[in-house]
Amino acid sequence: MSDPIDDLLDAAESGKSIIKNRDILHYSYIPDIILHRKSEQEQVTQSLLPILKKSRPSNLLVYGKPGTGKTLVVKKVLSKIQERVEKSNFPIKLIYSNSKEETTLYGLLVSLGRQLGLNEKELPSNGLAISVVFKRLLTKIDEDKLNAIFVIDEIDYLAQLVAKTGKDILYQLTRANERLTQGSLTLVGISNDLTFKERLDPRVISSLGEEEIVFTNYNVEQIKKILEERIHESFIPNSIEEPALNLIAALAGGEHGDARRAIDLLRVAGELAERQQSDKVTIEHVREASQKMEENKEEKSLKSFPLHEKLILIAIMKANGSSTGEIYSSYKNLCKAVGKDELTQRRITQMLSEIELSGIISGRLIHQGIHGRTKKYKLTISSEMIKKTFKDDLSLQDIV
Numbered sequence: 001m002s003d004p005i006d007d008l009l010d011a012a013e014s015g016k017s018i019i020k021n022r023d024i025l026h027y028s029y030i031p032d033i034i035l036h037r038k039s040e041q042e043q044v045t046q047s048l049l050p051i052l053k054k055s056r057p058s059n060l061l062v063y064g065k066p067g068t069g070k071t072l073v074v075k076k077v078l079s080k081i082q083e084r085v086e087k088s089n090f091p092i093k094l095i096y097s098n099s100k101e102e103t104t105l106y107g108l109l110v111s112l113g114r115q116l117g118l119n120e121k122e123l124p125s126n127g128l129a130i131s132v133v134f135k136r137l138l139t140k141i142d143e144d145k146l147n148a149i150f151v152i153d154e155i156d157y158l159a160q161l162v163a164k165t166g167k168d169i170l171y172q173l174t175r176a177n178e179r180l181t182q183g184s185l186t187l188v189g190i191s192n193d194l195t196f197k198e199r200l201d202p203r204v205i206s207s208l209g210e211e212e213i214v215f216t217n218y219n220v221e222q223i224k225k226i227l228e229e230r231i232h233e234s235f236i237p238n239s240i241e242e243p244a245l246n247l248i249a250a251l252a253g254g255e256h257g258d259a260r261r262a263i264d265l266l267r268v269a270g271e272l273a274e275r276q277q278s279d280k281v282t283i284e285h286v287r288e289a290s291q292k293m294e295e296n297k298e299e300k301s302l303k304s305f306p307l308h309e310k311l312i313l314i315a316i317m318k319a320n321g322s323s324t325g326e327i328y329s330s331y332k333n334l335c336k337a338v339g340k341d342e343l344t345q346r347r348i349t350q351m352l353s354e355i356e357l358s359g360i361i362s363g364r365l366i367h368q369g370i371h372g373r374t375k376k377y378k379l380t381i382s383s384e385m386i387k388k389t390f391k392d393d394l395s396l397q398d399i400v
């Protein structure tokens, strides 16, 4: 009898492999050529260039929709500067951190501190006041006479973390130079939320946005060129059918030209083709990949909801298209079934609007004559998806 594991391993060893270098399809890969971003590369370089001349660059804000190459361009400019400063003995520190990878402001500051060279003893991973952590970062810059550039990716997320603690750390970061006697600190913020600035303190806006660069959206043709370049490096020749390539470009380029989505689609479609032992990626592989990615996204977003939001979603699933009042009574029953105290109707109404923003449900206002108006909600995803995802949740297993 054949062994199912051996069968698969044999197929993988002897079978067709159309992807010749998987790493090139990873989101962190920095390609040699960055297409369609000449002026953005020039602008970021111009802005950071003073550091090579031993003076402090202005703080910089880089904006643009997701997947428009912001991180890629900034990282590439930093690595080129790094190559050059390694040859000189001017103490420059280029530090990159992503706010989304840290759940607390403390964690983010510690990650910056570690990259500055502060160890656990000099900067413990917890237990200090934020102001003390911040002071230790500045003292390190000062004592070592460092010229530091802090790149903070997804800075809009940091702004949210800061808002939660009520500390004006962003303001302090942007104005750190006033507290340094030696060395300097420049802040480069990257944001894909174009409206995030509107929520900041005006003092922060003026110091953080000393310079601003906006990354425009890629169009479908540009996405196609980026894909062709990547395919050339990562796949064996002639392994992507032209209609498949066009479909990836159209799917990723349709909304706002998201190069990350395009490359992810390409990778997933390539993997599906390999798994099916096909020697070409076809339009069907791309469709399947797109569906799979969409499902993963929905599943991830469903899993991230807190318990009461999940209960609301189950309530809607049970009576799709029902009114706020009906959802509320069904939700109350579910709370009883899982042994949790119910929240107020007012809070649930508010939560419904928040969930609607995520796109998982959609609401429609219904006028009921003399009875006023109510909002009816329905799921935009399948109830199977909700069942499948929540079945893994011990506290929800019995009610889905």
Ligand SMILES: Nc1ncnc2c1ncn2[C@@H]1O[C@H](COP(=O)(O)OP(=O)(O)OP(=O)(O)O)[C@@H](O)[C@H]1O
Pocket (backbone or CB within 6 Å): 026, 027, 028, 029, 030, 031, 033, 034, 035, 036, 037, 064, 065, 066, 067, 068, 069, 070, 071, 072, 073, 191, 192, 226, 259, 260, 263
């Ligand atoms: N012009 C380009 N040429 C080649 N690859 C690109 C280009 N622009 C983006 N990419 C690739 O697309 C992916 C997303 O790019 P990047 O991370 O820079 O986007 P971003 O604008 O920072 O997005 P986000 O705001 O979501 O972080 C990366 O894998 C990157 O290599």
